[in-house]
Amino acid sequence: DAKTTQPTSMDCAEGRAANLPCNHSTISGNEYVYWYRQIHSQGPQYIIHGLKNNETNEMASLIITEDRKSSTLILPHATLRDTAVYYCIVRVAVGTGANNLFFGTGTRLTVIP
Amino acid sequence: DVKVTQSSRYLVKRTGEKVFLECVQDMDHENMFWYRQDPGLGLRLIYFSYDVKMKEKGDIPEGYSVSREKKERFSLILESASTNQTSMYLCATLAGGSSREQYFGPGTRLTVT
Numbered sequence: 063d064a065k066t067t068q069p070t071s072m073d074c075a076e077g078r079a080a081n082l083p084c085n086h087s088t089i090s091g092n093e094y095v096y097w098y099r100q101i102h103s104q105g106p107q108y109i110i111h112g113l114k115n116n117e118t119n120e121m122a123s124l125i126i127t128e129d130r131k132s133s134t135l136i137l138p139h140a141t142l143r144d145t146a147v148y149y150c151i152v153r154v155a156v157g158t159g160a161n162n163l164f165f166g167t168g169t170r171l172t173v174i175p
Numbered sequence: 176d177v178k179v180t181q182s183s184r185y186l187v188k189r190t191g192e193k194v195f196l197e198c199v200q201d202m203d204h205e206n207m208f209w210y211r212q213d214p215g216l217g218l219r220l221i222y223f224s225y226d227v228k229m230k231e232k233g234d235i236p237e238g239y240s241v242s243r244e245k246k247e248r249f250s251l252i253l254e255s256a257s258t259n260q261t262s263m264y265l266c267a268t269l270a271g272g273s274s275r276e277q278y279f280g281p282g283t284r285l286t287v288t
Contacts, residue, residue, distance in 0.1 A: 086202040105179075105265050105279030106218075 066150045071170040080137040082169050084150030087131040097135045099146040139174045179280035181266055187286045194253040196283050198266030206269040206280040207249035256287045
């Protein structure tokens with residue numbers, strides 16, 4: 063799986079949009095971009111994923127650049143409960159083989175009241 | 176909602192003890208995984224199972240074994256716990272087919288003294 067680069071930490075004011083960047087310049091054509099988050103002392107939580115089109119769900123939006131070398135996760139109206147470590151992962155489609163998830167160090171997002 | 180539960184949130188065991196970590200899911204997912212998460216190392220795959228009674232080694236299977244007698248339950252066994260197995264253990268599930276979302280349990284923080 064290709065590696066990703068994320069800022070170590072970010073702050074965001076409550077109610078504002080949180081934009082979390084991720085670089086994945088060595089991504090392959092068949093690799094998806096996934097975002098998970100992990101709130102302290104809990105298991106990772108899936109947020110969103112995409113291949114090349116922008117995606118939106120009830121939690122967030124994912125913007126992928128045209129060359130697919132970077133992406134941005136957008137939390138439109140951050141709340142205090144969004145304080146967590148956010149992980150950007152690129153990987154091929156999951157099948158029945160080994161599906162190792164390298165979470166790296168992620169971005170620690172702190173939402174400030 | 177997918178629900179993945181783990182038998183304990185916190186566990187303290189002594190060196191040499193046999194330890195059982197249980198994971199139960201209620202969504203009829205074919206694939207189940209056991210990871211450990213350590214600071215700076217991301218999630219590392221220990222074992223996974225893609226069907227009842229089927230198991231495959233992940234990246235770090237040494238010192239561990241698994242059991243999947245029923246589809247909803249995947250057990251991780253530490254035959255003789257050692258201090259270097261002190262870690263956060265995470266169970267995850269994944270539906271078959273083209274689904275790409277892994278669902279994680281809350282984790283078990285195991286301390287071996």
